[in-house]
Amino acid sequence: xxxxxxxxxxxxxxxxxxxxxxxxxxxxxxxxxxxxxxxxxxxxxxxxxxxxxxxxxxxxxxxxxxxxxxxxxxxxxxxxxxxxxxxxxxxxxxxxxxxxxxxxxxxxxxxxxxxxxxxxxxxxxxxxxxxxxxxxxxxxxxxxxxxxxxxxxxxxxxxxxxxxxxxxxxxxxxxxxxxxxxxxxxxxxxxxxxxxxxxxxxxxxxxxxxxxxxxxxxxxxxxxxxxxxxxxxxxxxxxxxxxxxxxxxxxxxxxxxxxxxxxxxxxxxxxxxxxxxxxxxxxxxxxxxxxxxxxxxxxxxxxxxxxxxxxxxxxxxxxxxxxxxxxxxxxxxxxxxxxxxxxxxxxxxxxxxxxxxxxxxxxxxxxxxxxxxxxxxxxxxxxxxxxxxxxxxxxxxxxxxxxxxxxxxxxxxxxxxxxxxxxxxxxxxxxxxxxxxxxxxxxxxxxxxxxxxxxxxxxxxxxxxxxxxxxxxxxxxxxxx
Numbered sequence: 001x002x003x004x005x006x007x008x009x010x011x012x013x014x015x016x017x018x019x020x021x022x023x024x025x026x027x028x029x030x031x032x033x034x035x036x037x038x039x040x041x042x043x044x045x046x047x048x049x050x051x052x053x054x055x056x057x058x059x060x061x062x063x064x065x066x067x068x069x070x071x072x073x074x075x076x077x078x079x080x081x082x083x084x085x086x087x088x089x090x091x092x093x094x095x096x097x098x099x100x101x102x103x104x105x106x107x108x109x110x111x112x113x114x115x116x117x118x119x120x121x122x123x124x125x126x127x128x129x130x131x132x133x134x135x136x137x138x139x140x141x142x143x144x145x146x147x148x149x150x151x152x153x154x155x156x157x158x159x160x161x162x163x164x165x166x167x168x169x170x171x172x173x174x175x176x177x178x179x180x181x182x183x184x185x186x187x188x189x190x191x192x193x194x195x196x197x198x199x200x201x202x203x204x205x206x207x208x209x210x211x212x213x214x215x216x217x218x219x220x221x222x223x224x225x226x227x228x229x230x231x232x233x234x235x236x237x238x239x240x241x242x243x244x245x246x247x248x249x250x251x252x253x254x255x256x257x258x259x260x261x262x263x264x265x266x267x268x269x270x271x272x273x274x275x276x277x278x279x280x281x282x283x284x285x286x287x288x289x290x291x292x293x294x295x296x297x298x299x300x301x302x303x304x305x306x307x308x309x310x311x312x313x314x315x316x317x318x319x320x321x322x323x324x325x326x327x328x329x330x331x332x333x334x335x336x337x338x339x340x341x342x343x344x345x346x347x348x349x350x351x352x353x354x355x356x357x358x359x360x361x362x363x364x365x366x367x368x369x370x371x372x373x374x375x376x377x378x379x380x381x382x383x384x385x386x387x388x389x390x391x392x393x394x395x396x397x398x399x400x401x402x403x404x405x406x407x408x409x410x411x412x413x414x415x416x417x418x419x420x421x422x423x424x425x426x427x428x429x430x431x432x433x434x435x436x437x438x439x440x441x442x443x444x445x446x447x448x449x450x451x452x453x454x455x456x457x458x459x460x461x462x463x464x465x466x467x468x469x470x471x472x473x474x475x476x477x478x479x480x481x
Contacts, residue, residue, distance in 0.1 A: 031060045031067075038070055050074050065095040072101065076108055084108050099125045103135055106142065115146035126155075133163035140172055149176040167197040171206070178210060186210060201227055208240075217248045235261060235268040246278045254278045269305035272298045273312040280319050295319045303332070310339035314346040326353050344373040348383075355390075364390040381411035385420060392424055400424035401433065415445040422454045426461075434458060 038053035054071035061067065072087030085108055091101040106121035122139035130136070136159035143152035156173040159166055174189030187210055194203040204223045211220035221244055228237040238261035245254035258275040265271050276299030283292035299316040302308055313336035320329035330353045336346035347370035355363035367387050371380055388403035404421035411417065418441030425434035435458060441451040 027060050031057050031064070034060070035066060035070060038074075042074060047074055047078055063094060065091045065098050065101070068094065069098060069101050069104075073104055076104055081108050081112055097128060099128050102128075103138070106135075106138060110138070110142055110145075115142045118142040119146060119148075130158070131162065133159045133166050133169070136162065137166060137169040137172070140169065140176075144172060144176055149179045152176050153180070165196065167193045167200065167203070170196065171200075171203045174203070175206060178206070183210065183214060187214070199230060201230055204230075208244075212244070212247070217244070220244060235265040235270050238264065239270050239274040242274055242278065246281060251278055251282050269302045269308060269312070273302035273309070273315070276302060276312070276319070277315050280315055280322075283319070283322060292319060292322055296323065303335075308339070310336045310341065310346060311343050313339060314343045314349065317346065317349055321349065321353070326356070329353055342373070344370050347373065360390050360394055364394065379410070381407040381417075384410065385417060388420060388424060392427065397424045397427035401428055401430065413440055413444060415441045415448045415451060418444070419448065419450040419454060422451070422458075426454065426457065431458065431461065 034053045034057040038050045038057065041047070041049035041053060051071060051074055054067050054074065057064070058067035058071065068087045068091040072084050072091060075081075075084035075087060085105065088101045088105045088108065091098050092105070095101075102121050102125040106118045106125070109115070109118035109121060119139060119142040122135055122142055125132070125135050126139060136155050140152040140156035140159060143149070143155065153173065153176050156169050156176065159169040160173065163169070170189050171193035174186045174193060177183070177186035177189055187207075190203050190207045190210060194200070194207055197203065204227050208220045208223035208227070211217070211223065221241065224237070224241045224244055228234075228241060231237045238257065242254045242258035242261065245251070245257055255275070255278055258271060258278060261271045262268075262275065276295045276297075279291045279295035279298060282288055283295055296316070296319045299312060299319055302312045303316050313332055317329045317333035317336060320326070320332060330350065333346050333350040333353070336343065337350065347366045351363045351366035351370065354366060364387060367383060367390070371383055371387065374380060384403050384407035388400040388407065391397070391400035391403060401421065401424045404417060404424055408414075408417050408421065418437045422434045422437035422441065425431075425437060434454070438451055438455050438458060441448060442455065445451065
């Protein structure tokens with residue numbers, strides 16, 4: 001009896017185990033079928049069917065990395081970054097060795113502009129497998145775009161060592177060396193990249209800029225001419241050649257190159273703008289009225305285009321100033337400051353015209369905008385002192401004090417600036433600040449007449465104040481503060 005019961009229990013357990021094995025086998029088969037169906041749907045360009053199939057596979061085996069990886073890749077292709085990141089991160093959590101998921105996570109982060117995060121994902125891939133030149137390049141690119149060219153160099157050099165044909169890695173390596181100030185290394189890398197991919201424009205553009213920075217104008221022109229040959233239908237390529245001649249002082253060659261470009265692109269505002277810019281430079285340097293007339297003609301044509309840039313309008317405004325027509329210059333420069341991006345010089349040139357017309361507040365406000373735009377890119381101590389002077393003339397000495405102090409911070413102490421600061425502080429009633437400025441200025445130039453005059457004024461004010469205090473004290477009143 002007992003033996004029979006044991007046999008029945010054994011058979012029941014065996015049946016249950018068999019059923020479980022069969023069920024697991026069936027689930028595995030169904031899982032594989034769904035994954036294969038998803039792959040077929042992807043290949044056929046049916047992403048919704050693929051997502052449905054992979055979702056079914058995940059429901060069957062929620063602890064399997066594969067379903068999340070494949071569904072995450074579909075979301076990535078569809079541009080659904082949040083869903084892709086969720087699934088790919090889950091795939092990595094289930095299997096930390098899933099380097100394909102890490103690469104895809106890096107791709108999603110890079111596409112979203114999160115380059116530091118992308119670099120972390122690519123670095124995790126490389127830590128597990130450092131034999132992929134493509135991922136090493138992606139890591140270098142993410143680091144470079146995150147503003148870290150130094151660490152990018154190591155990754156890119158490893159990528160190039162693995163695959164010498166990876167021209168984009170060599171090109172990016174050249175950019176990193178350039179940004180690090182290592183120009184010989186940058187030149188070697190960019191020349192290698194250009195030779196490896198002669199039809200690629202990016203290495204040639206970078207080489208042209210680098211050669212010009214190195215003073216090798218002929219080599220720079222060679223690259224620009226090659227770019228024009230590669231992109232013959234783009235007027236900006238031909239404009240670049242003309243402007244490169246102009247930067248080298250070869251204005252006749254510049255005019256000739258741009259004239260040929262104008263024959264090829266007779267309706268291009270870019271070519272007219274560049275030609276006008278060159279003629280304006282000739283007119284400015286030589287006082288050539290004929291060149292000035294040609295500049296105005298070309299720039300007027302360019303400015304008439306709806307897409308005329310602020311730079312073109314600024315150049316036309318300067319041409320009108322040289323021609324003595326300040327009414328036309330002011331009208332044109334006001335148009336220039338309404339176009340984005342605004343060239344800083346438009347504010348400066350317009351301020352000069354407005355100031356000559358007697359509108360001191362308008363001139364001051366324009367120069368303040370100019371100073372804000374140029375920032376630290378140009379010396380502005382003289383400009384700051386001029387703004388301070390305009391504030392004084394407008395009866396705003398406290399503002400003048402602040403601007404003189406900015407000028408002193410940039411240029412350092414000079415008798416002229418200290419005299420201006422002392423005068424402004426005196427008018428603002430800041431006698432101690434005026435005293436310090438006069439004392440500092442006289443220590444630099446004891447014979448400076450402006451400072452000596454201010455010193456006498458301050459002494460007189462102090463004496464008058466003391467006398468007033470003494471009279472108040474005798475009369476029993478509190479001293480004047």
